Amino acid sequence: MKNTLPYALASFLLFSGVSHAQNTCTSTGTTVLQPGPSEGKDIWTTSVFSYAGNPKRPGGGLDNDELRVGGWGDEYHALIEFDTVGLPPIAQKASIELFALPYSDSRFVPVEMQLDRIVQPWDWRTNGTGFDFNRLWWADRPNSTLWTGDKQNPLPLPQNNSWYSIDVTNLYNAWQIRSNGIENFGVILRPTTNNRRMNAFISSNSLAHPTLRPKLVVDPYVPVQPLLAPSLAATKYQTQFRNSNGQGIVDNVLSRIDFTDASGPLCVFLNSPRVSDTQMISAILSTLDDLLLLVGSSGADLPMLNYGRNANQQPTTVSYQYVQNNGFSLASVDATEFHRSYVPNPSLVKKYTHNDGREYVFYNDPIRGQILLNDGVNDGTFNYDSNIVGHTVLDIMPWIVFGATPEDCTTPEERLQMFYGSAVMQSLWGQIGSGAICKISPSRTSPISPPHANSTAPILP
Numbered sequence: 101m102k103n104t105l106p107y108a109l110a111s112f113l114l115f116s117g118v119s120h121a122q123n124t125c126t127s128t129g130t131t132v133l134q135p136g137p138s139e140g141k142d143i144w145t146t147s148v149f150s151y152a153g154n155p156k157r158p159g160g161g162l163d164n165d166e167l168r169v170g171g172w173g174d175e176y177h178a179l180i181e182f183d184t185v186g187l188p189p190i191a192q193k194a195s196i197e198l199f200a201l202p203y204s205d206s207r208f209v210p211v212e213m214q215l216d217r218i219v220q221p222w223d224w225r226t227n228g229t230g231f232d233f234n235r236l237w238w239a240d241r242p243n244s245t246l247w248t249g250d251k252q253n254p255l256p257l258p259q260n261n262s263w264y265s266i267d268v269t270n271l272y273n274a275w276q277i278r279s280n281g282i283e284n285f286g287v288i289l290r291p292t293t294n295n296r297r298m299n300a301f302i303s304s305n306s307l308a309h310p311t312l313r314p315k316l317v318v319d320p321y322v323p324v325q326p327l328l329a330p331s332l333a334a335t336k337y338q339t340q341f342r343n344s345n346g347q348g349i350v351d352n353v354l355s356r357i358d359f360t361d362a363s364g365p366l367c368v369f370l371n372s373p374r375v376s377d378t379q380m381i382s383a384i385l386s387t388l389d390d391l392l393l394l395v396g397s398s399g400a401d402l403p404m405l406n407y408g409r410n411a412n413q414q415p416t417t418v419s420y421q422y423v424q425n426n427g428f429s430l431a432s433v434d435a436t437e438f439h440r441s442y443v444p445n446p447s448l449v450k451k452y453t454h455n456d457g458r459e460y461v462f463y464n465d466p467i468r469g470q471i472l473l474n475d476g477v478n479d480g481t482f483n484y485d486s487n488i489v490g491h492t493v494l495d496i497m498p499w500i501v502f503g504a505t506p507e508d509c510t511t512p513e514e515r516l517q518m519f520y521g522s523a524v525m526q527s528l529w530g531q532i533g534s535g536a537i538c539k540i541s542p543s544r545t546s547p548i549s550p551p552h553a554n555s556t557a558p559i560l561p
Contacts, residue, residue: 133182133316140304141181141286142167142314143224145236148174152235159238160230165306166201167314170211171294177241178301179218180314181286184275188320190467192444194272195265196287198301199312200258211297213255216244217271218285244288247271254292258299272318322444324463326474330416333506334407341408349405350484350494352395366493367538370528377513384497391493406498407506409482413458420470423460428452434523436461438499439478441510441518449473457483476507488527489537496524 135141144167150160159174167178180196200210222242230237247253249270258264268287275284291297302312330338341347361367369387389399410416431451439461440446448464459480461473473479481504484494500515502508519525531537 131187131318131320133184133187133318134313135182135304136310136313137305137307139183140313141183141223142179142303143236144168144176144178144303145238145241146171146174146176147238150230150235150237152230152232158230160235161238163224163235163305165303165308167198167289167301167303168203168298169213169289169301170203170208170291170298172208172296172298173294175291175294176298178289179222179236179241179286180289181218181222181284182314182316184272184284184316187276187316188318189276190321191269191272191276191318192321193267193319194269195267195317197315197317198258198264198266199309199314200260200262200264201300201302202260203298203300205298208296208298210257210260210299211294212257212292213289213299214292215247215250215253215255215266215268216288216290217247217282218242218244218288221285241288242285247287249274255289258301264301272316321466323467324443324465324471324473324475326471327476327507330410330474331476331505331507334410337404337407337506338411339408340404341411344401344404346401346405346408347412349392349395349397349401352397353391353494354485354490356395357391361538366489366528369497370532370538377516380516381501381512385501388493388497388501402498403502406502409484410479412482413480417472417474418460419472420462423452423462426454428454428458428460431459437522437524438496438515438518439473439480441477441514443473443478449478451480453483455486457486459483476505477503477510479504488524488531492524492528 143161143163145159145161146168147159148157150156150158151162152160161168161176167180168176169178170176182196220242222236222240224236224240225233227233228237228240230240250267252267255266271282271287273279274282289299291299301314302309304313306313366387369383375383385399385402388402392398392401415422429452431453435453436446436449436451439451440449443449443463448466449461450464451459451461453459459482461478461480462470463473465471481495481499483491485491496519500519501512503510503512503515528537
């Protein structure tokens with residue numbers, strides 16, 4: 101992980117024992133299968149003409165460098181089968197990517213297509229009723245059934261000279277886990293009408309355009325890996341929090357500091373010039389240090405106050421049923437925005453909060469159901485203050501600098517950008533604009549300007 105923290109912050113981390121050997125947020129990359137002439141299995145077949153010279157019938161086709169779908173009274177179908185053995189067992193997203201070409205006969209126009217799932221083995225190179233094995237004879241095309249398990253069927257019109265994406269996420273997953281006996285025998289693309297319509301795509305046989313051959317693109321499903329228990333480092337800070345009366349320090353801050361005053365720590369920070377991320381992080385640290393000095397503490401206590409806060413969060417591990425039955429409330433989607441980094445599907449994250457400050461975050465894993473999200477990055481952390489201003493100073497600003505846990509693999513820069521683009525930040529600017537907080541002195545001629553950044557939680561690459 102890159103370390104661009106200012107010297108002052110590095111000194112605090114070193115003094116406080118926070119390890120720099122943190123994890124790096126990684127994910128399994130996209131898999132792209134793009135076979136060539138020897139490995140590819142794709143072909144087009146047609147209902148009337150053989151394309152074999154003489155005789156001109158029955159219907160056949162060609163195993164050439166294009167795939168045709170359409171017809172002019174007759175029909176042209178394209179068949180494609182990818183070998184998915186060894187590919188990710190479950191996809192977060194899977195698509196068939198084809199490169200569309202203008203059809204050679206300008207009298208034809210593009211056509212919408214239906215996607216069929218092939219239900220039996222097929223191979224024109226070894227089996228068939230025609231007089232050669234050089235083509236898929238129309239009579240030998242495999243049985244198939246209309247596939248309606250993904251987003252769109254019929255498929256939209258392709259655009260010439262561009263990639264054409266077909267979402268097959270659910271079909272791919274059914275292939276890989278043999279759901280309901282579904283096996284991978286490939287797909288058929290067929291036209292919705294055959295009134296002088298034709299689509300043409302580059303096939304796996306193309307030697308002239310190898311990078312434009314058909315592709316199967318798979319973004320693997322990456323399961324959330326929760327920590328089974330708090331780490332030794334987290335436990336150390338929670339013990340220190342209890343032994344050093346960490347809650348007493350926080351209570352002293354809450355009772356003595358006016359966060360809404362223009363000279364208060366939050367307003368001073370918000371009024372800081374918009375400089376580099378590193379300088380802003382240093383400004384946050386300085387602001388928090390000044391705040392603690394006012395109550396007889398110092399910035400050296402910041403890691404303890406940040407990481408040790410979950411000493412108040414008991415029990416440590418809870419079930420989804422626990423939050424349903426013990427006075428917790430489902431937080432808004434906006435309230436989960438700091439708990440969705442590097443998860444497979446951010447929309448599946450839910451946060452439950454209690455009026456005593458506790459919060460637990462769950463992820464609705466497609467395989468395992470609702471699991472407690474204790475991955476070191478998106479964990480629920482105890483909130484010292486429910487008021488948005490105090491919450492920002494005591495809960496969010498320390499998180500920006502230190503992260504959710506000692507194992508947090510996001511960088512301070514990433515967390516700062518999340519804060520800049522958050523609903524919390526927008527609410528703060530609204531309160532500043534209304535004069536509810538950070539009242540501007542009469543000598544000031546312009547309001548505090550909001551930051552230029554507008555970011556969201558990091559997502560899987």
